[in-house]
Amino acid sequence: MAVIIDENTRVVVQGITGNQGSFHTAQMLAYGTKVVAGVNFDKAGQEVHGVPVVATVHEAVERYGANASIVFVPARFAKDAALEAIDAGVKVLVLIPEHIPAQDAMEIHAAARKAGVRVIGPNTFGVISPGKCKMGIMPNHIYTPGPVGIVARSGTLSYEIAYTLTRAGFGQSTVIGMGGDRVIGVNFIEALELFQNDPETKLIVMVGEIGGIQEELAAEYIKAHVTKPVVAFLAGRSAPPGKRMGHAGAIIEGNRGTYQSKVQALEAAGVAVASLPWEVADLVRQRLG
Amino acid sequence: MAVIIDENTRVVVQGITGNQGSFHTAQMLAYGTKVVAGVNFDKAGQEVHGVPVVATVHEAVERYGANASIVFVPARFAKDAALEAIDAGVKVLVLIPEHIPAQDAMEIHAAARKAGVRVIGPNTFGVISPGKCKMGIMPNHIYTPGPVGIVARSGTLSYEIAYTLTRAGFGQSTVIGMGGDRVIGVNFIEALELFQNDPETKLIVMVGEIGGIQEELAAEYIKAHVTKPVVAFLAGRSAPPGKRMGHAGAIIEGNRGTYQSKVQALEAAGVAVASLPWEVADLVRQRLG
Amino acid sequence: MKLYEYLAKSLLAEVGIPTPQGRLATTPEEAEAAAREIGPCVVKAQVLVGGRGKAGGIKLANTPEEARQRAAEILGMNLKGYIVEKVWVEQQLKIDRELYVSITVDGQARQPLVIASAHGGVNIEEVPEEYIVKKNIDITTGLLPFHGREIARRLGLSGDLAKQFGDILAKMYTAFRKYDAELVEINPLAVVGDRLIAADSRLNVEDDALFRHPELPRVEEGTELERKVRATGLAFVQLDGDIAVMANGAGMAMGTLDVLSLYGGRPANFLDAGGGASVEPMAQAIRFLLETRPKAILINIFGGITRCDDVARAIVTVKETQGIPVPLVVRLVGTNDEEGRRILAEAGIHAYTDMGEAARAVVAAAYGEGR
């Protein structure tokens, strides 16, 4: 088992003919992901790395049984693409683009919730169930199947952590990139719920960062609902207040969202918080033996 | 048992201070309906027939535990009122006004579906579970509790039929007014499903009319899913094509929605169709003994 | 409310949909001037009836002189009861292919519905189901570019025509929402060379939403009496019989006509006295019925939101102010029926409780017992 995606996930790539879409389609295929079709209205009939290009997501669903979509189109077209995928009936939607306007994102999430579609992102590296399916832009070789569920706000930092875990012998059930935007789909709480209910997942790693109150809310949720061990690393310990550190959400405003408040909340909920990224592996080892 | 409303229904009246709102509040109270509050922002603090007037539906829900709303405000304000009730968390919404723009109705139904709210109408006489609760403008004295579920497109005609049934000794489980508009909430199919699953209902009476294809779709549904006996009466047998007979939907366009096509479809589904309104009681008697 | 062709087309052009050049003309001279600007044209009677072409209300003109002649022929023409006062002088198109596309209100899905076909130019009801593409639009998110692409794909359009199609569809939806339309229809949507043009189009605004559109000129359909009665807010349809009928509720009114017909009566009209009308409008409705000089009047009320006492007062008011010179049969049941019955009795009017009895009584009164 894994959460969100697995070996039955049939992926359509929206924007497959673009630079990133094409490159990561090849990477996903190399990983073994069932990429069944790509979408580009004007290039329908062509192929990209052997994957048929069709005109619309509906066509990908009808002809190739796609049930999940990964979006690589430019941010300004992402709302249209996302609503197309939702309308066409996919059940998982991974939104890679950054700089999608927040109001567009709110519209996407409203439609997705109504249709029961699980959205990852936007501004995410995607989601991977190692050995089964990868929908995202993460490197192929850093993951291995195993008992650790990872949920992260930022990509590269989670690669770092996943890689140290893999090298330390702790594989992953599923790794979820929440995305760095303010308005995102699957968040810590939903991911924690998924992992708590997933028999394969024995321990959960959260990769958070300063800004917002997502980690604080996650801490409350953990206290109330999560019995599996949770280990966390948070970025931004050295960040000065008032400066937006890249992600839309990563800014300390007033006394909200500081590193200290997050660490306190998580530790009060029984979460082990690592000071350095590679300490996560040690904390996991202590808990999984 | 009954469907949609029962003795636990706590009603708020939106537009309680208006002419119709006030009159029918008195009628509903006389029937025994638990009218717990009425809404009029500018008259909050007053009473109408002993019912407290509050400023908003949210206040009615918070302070008086309202879980259903009946709307009497003018058509042009109905969308706002309906979305207020949905936002406030009622679970049943009865829209009495006629002439609500269809595009407003579509927006209301979209919000209601998302929130899991059951909408009756618009342009309906409401819904009544005899002896338990009445939310509507139907006369009080024509119904009696019993085994017949009635679902009707038009009000007065269904009163006629309910009254003959009552006099013939056949009470009603619930009587549902679908409403005469083109865009309505509970329709024949939903009502048939509710009645089919309601142990108290032993027989279903449909009161339809010319125009649209609702009766034809209902016939398909009956064939596939309804095991209880169904009796129908359809208005408009003598209506000439191309003339809109009052209701937005009641017009024969092309060869769609004719009296003959509806009777054929229903009879093919095993429904007994009465030629005259008062024959319904005879057909019911033959089936319920 | 249907809009005149010229107005519908102008509104669609306003939201950016490519439409043929056209000018409105009320005289042959204006038509000639318009044709001089436009070139070879079609002169079209501006009346809201179907089958204008067959009835001679649409004619081709290749020169300005011809346009003047054709306009002279059409203006003043009586088309199914409507006198032609305006013609629309419209550019002729060299059409290569005809598509169909419309947006309407789908009552079953409770959503807007796009209907499209690559087989346009004919009544869409005559196009086989397999050539028709249907797609509901979520009204909360609206019509997005992807709808255009997906429908274009299913129509077999590609390349620039598909882009134009999507663009036109988006603008149709804009008009649909902006004007509270119950129908926006382009038929044919013409392929003219490498361009799509809305060769013919319709825009019907929903009556119930007209209060939001003071900018639109009102177009009343129906006979003079129908218009007069409807102006008071009642639903009224003239029929060709001789027993005037008033009932409350559309279903009841239809049911009353049905019962009356089954018993041999010939209804003169459909009149729904409606949801909770007060005394004066109902009295006015009865006065309208008297204007049609029927052989008898049947009033069939099952009171709900309509109160029987109000109905009775309306009847008595008319009787006392102008008299009711033909047999009147009243049937009264429902909300406040006892009070209504009492009011009528005081005025010497009997009220039936049984609908069938009342129907038989009015037939007997109208045509004589011997019938």
Place this chain on the structure above:
Amino acid sequence: MKLYEYLAKSLLAEVGIPTPQGRLATTPEEAEAAAREIGPCVVKAQVLVGGRGKAGGIKLANTPEEARQRAAEILGMNLKGYIVEKVWVEQQLKIDRELYVSITVDGQARQPLVIASAHGGVNIEEVPEEYIVKKNIDITTGLLPFHGREIARRLGLSGDLAKQFGDILAKMYTAFRKYDAELVEINPLAVVGDRLIAADSRLNVEDDALFRHPELPRVEEGTELERKVRATGLAFVQLDGDIAVMANGAGMAMGTLDVLSLYGGRPANFLDAGGGASVEPMAQAIRFLLETRPKAILINIFGGITRCDDVARAIVTVKETQGIPVPLVVRLVGTNDEEGRRILAEAGIHAYTDMGEAARAVVAAAYGEGR
């Protein structure tokens, strides 16, 4: 993007929100003329920094002469690094009561959020939770009159003030959607006699949506270098240390600063080389870092959408075209890392695989082994 006060207020006035009269002035004379029209006024520096009042950037003027003097004092003033070039001359209000209302993006609910309080005029974060009213808006149906009534009720407003409140709230939402705002705030929403006026207001437009708003003048925040770097699309924040840092991904960049700090390094900046930048922009980013004359540079890449070979090429490009005169420590892992490592090796640059090692190495290189 924050909008200048005068622009935010003008846009809110444009959608119909009652705002104080105001005029923009760039000279003391213009301020005097404005005050002559407006009467007793406030002269306000138009810079995008907080605490203008305390810093002397906001002054009262009761006569036109005073307005000229105050403007002369404020224009040209240096407020936290920004030179005041414009003042907003605004009508003084006799405020009876102060409310608060704002609409913002609620990331948790994924919906717009209205925040309101009857205790306005102060920073909303200082208002106790129990005096604050919050209400999410479904973005698919939008803000309706009922939201205004319900929030007004919870604020304890009634009668005409409640109506005005609802009207202002609806217009704020219009502005929120129209301008893709991340914040529309009125604080205080002033009760002046029997009227509500948006005494002070803010409108922040989301950066990611600026492409939809060519009509808005761009306001760049940050230092000159920050603006220059951000113009290339990179996320960049200047800090006060001396080791320049580039990483890919905001979290990784933050994490790198954290690790560097823990090992005693002083980061000179935050630089997220971002999602899949190609060679030239990354080379440009490295050039920018060199401009800050750091003691050393740390490049920490875990390739995902960013390809390690592209990073390597960018480094080599800079090295070959202009040279890198300070110690450079590179850490490279992830997508195409072998190829990247090979490219660097050819240029004589070693690439670490371990982040901690790389951080220690750059600290050593910058401050000397002895440190």
